[in-house]
Amino acid sequence: MYKTLLVFDNYDLLEEIKKLSIWGDSSEFEITDVVSDGVSAYRKIRENRYDLVITEIRIMGxxxxxxxxxxxxxxxxxxxxxxxxxxxxxxxxxxxxLGAYDYFVKPFDETLFFSMFNRIKNETFGGEATGIYYAEEVMNYFERRDTGIYDYISNMIEEVYNTGEDILKADKKVRSICKAVIDDVFNHNDWLDLYIVQEDFYSFDGINERNQNSYKKRYKDIICNLFDEYCELFPNCNNSKIYEVIQYILNNPENNLKQKDIATELYINSSYLSTVFPAQTGIRFVDYLTTVKLKRAVWLLKETNMKITDIAERLDYKDIGYFSRLFKNKYKLPPSAYRLSDGDDYQI
Incomplete structure (x- = not known):
């Protein structure tokens, strides 16, 4: 349903609007809130996201x-x-x-309201269609692990903001694209939940004319950070056996992941694995294992209350000192300090 705020000081006029047969399933618009003065309306609009506001002109405040x-x-x-x-x-x-979307006067004509509702819905549909196109293009960059995504995201965001729409509509479209990409990446890669909390991407505090440039950069950073994480965890390869190895590791980061044991588990020659893995991915097998285990360690540090010694043991590090050195070398902080820090800031 599309959310509507009614702002009326005149009770009789409000009741007449409410009694029109234009609300509910027939239009997909519903009356979400009603206020009687301009100050309350302004506060409501700033606190909520309404698809439509219908306001009487002569109101208090x-x-x-x-x-x-x-x-x-x-x-x-x-x-x-x-x-x-x-x-x-x-x-x-x-x-x-001043940019009013429409202007209605008594006696109210329901057909005019339905016409307005359809215009709003058509605008939304057009935005969604554009968003789907952009999201699919971004996903193609993910699939190819194509670093051209950095320029594409910048250009895409500028195109959306330069369509002539107001800031709110452009911002809503960009956010919908970001959300579609994030949802697609997580939905097609179940293992990603072992390393990154998807919900961390969805915090949002609102955009306006003064902060739009910072939010353009913010949106780009979110998608590009996700792309970087994705590529580091899931390197591109054209070999089905190596692909199987990568999938096994990503889905079982706390298992016994010694090269010989993985080779045995997947019926692969261990020498073949040590030779072909770096040739296909550009990463030494042991370095890739370390990356996956440390990223899992980050998740455990942030999302659980496990002791650091228990995390190290769970990831098959018998020497806590060695684990801490590896962790600090990658994240510039020891595990205990990283747990207290903001860590990776993904939110939009």
Missing amino acids: IDGLQLLRNVKKEGICSHIVLCSEFEDFNYARQGII
Whole structure:
């Protein structure tokens, strides 16, 4: 359902709007909240994400036109509709100048409301279609482990922001692309949950005209960081046996992962594995094992209360000092300090 906020000081006018046969399944729009003054409305809009705001012009606090002006300036809602009990050309003209999405006057015509709802839905659908295209293109870069993704993400974000849409709509589209990519990567690689918490990507505190450039960089960093993690854990290879080895390691980071034991488990010649693995991936087998185990250690440090000695033992490191040196060499902090730090900051 599309969320709608109604802002009406006139009780009779509010009831007339609410009684129209335009809400619910027939339109997919629902009345989510109702307030009677401009100050409360402004606060609600800043705290929530509404698809549509219908506001009476003459309301207490700040009037409908000032509310429209404030909301459009901050880019926090794309669809602000003005409503009045009496037709007033000056109000309508000011609303158009300020960027009102529509203007309704009594007696209300339900067909006009349905027409407006369809315009909003068509805009959303168009945004989703574009988002799907971009997300699929980004996923192709993941599949190829193609470092051209860094430039592609930058260009994609600029294209979306330069379509002429307001900040909120552009930002919503970019976020939907990021979320689609993140969801696809995790959905197609179940093992990734052993190393990264997917939900860590989805924190968001809002964009406006003042911070949009920092958020452009933020979105790029999120996808590119995920790409880097993905490529380090899942190096590209064209050999089915090596692919099988990689999948086995990624899905069993706490198993006995000695080269000879893996070779035996997967019916591969150990000498073949030691020779072909680096030729296919560009990484020595022992170095790859260390990378996977340390990334699993990071997850255990952040997501559990396990003692560091227990984590080391669980990952088959008998010497805690050796484990700590390996960890510090990769992450620049010993395990105990890393646990207290922010670690990798993925959130959008």
